[in-house]
Amino acid sequence: MLTERYFGTYARFETISKREAAPLLGADNLVGDEFSIDFQIEDGTSIAWLKNRFGAVIGRLDSTLSRQLKILDARGWRLQAYLSFVAFTDEPKPGHYWGEVAIICYEPQYEHTFSLFSTQAASKLAAGVRPDITLGEQGVDQVISSEGSWFPKQRVPFPAQSEGTVIIKSHRGLTEKLIEQSRKGNKGCYVASWVFLLLLIALLIFGLKACGVF
Known part of the structure; x- marks a missing residue:
């Protein structure tokens, strides 16, 4: 209006x-x-x-x-x-x-x-x-x-x-919120975002192994 x-x-x-x-x-x-x-x-x-x-x-x-x-x-x-x-x-x-x-x-x-x-x-x-x-x-x-x-x-x-x-x-999801905080110079959130992503990758690999993919 x-x-x-x-x-x-x-x-x-x-x-x-x-x-x-x-x-x-x-x-x-x-x-x-x-x-x-x-x-x-x-x-x-x-x-x-x-x-x-x-x-x-x-x-x-x-x-x-x-x-x-x-x-x-x-x-x-x-x-x-x-x-x-x-x-x-x-x-x-x-x-x-x-x-x-x-x-x-x-x-x-x-x-x-x-x-x-x-x-x-x-x-x-x-x-x-x-x-x-x-x-x-x-x-x-x-x-x-x-x-x-x-x-x-x-x-x-x-x-x-x-x-x-x-x-x-x-x-915004959790990852995007962490990314935004890292944009603002929050080093703790920057590190946390990488830790979060690495954990997701680790869980994915664990799941694939459990399913016998490799």
């Missing part, structure tokens, strides 16, 4: 190809990660593209939303996108990856307040919860008056899955 100070919505993004979308399945793109929004002119139309923290292109938004975001960008608004989920649809062949991001935009004068709000939203997404970020005028007032501490309790369900569609990533 667009107000004079804030705009929030969930938006579908499309990937270029299965090959280009492969990084979406890895640790470089975790649910709740922030993506930047870049604009490129295509056939005379400005299209919004999503890039992850490492500068890799993730996907594109539709032309209607791109046009709206371009207007907000021209006004100097802060534009943010956070990964909500990644899905795969097998039709038409050979299938394609897509997903949704939470779009959060606001006037620069509310940077401090809505950056705190955005952090809460990203944390919820990482836990597999999709908060209602549309807000409305009353919700925007509550966020501003609380200096970013207020957060809506309402939730938005995941979209219904059509035949041949599966949601691949919708939250």
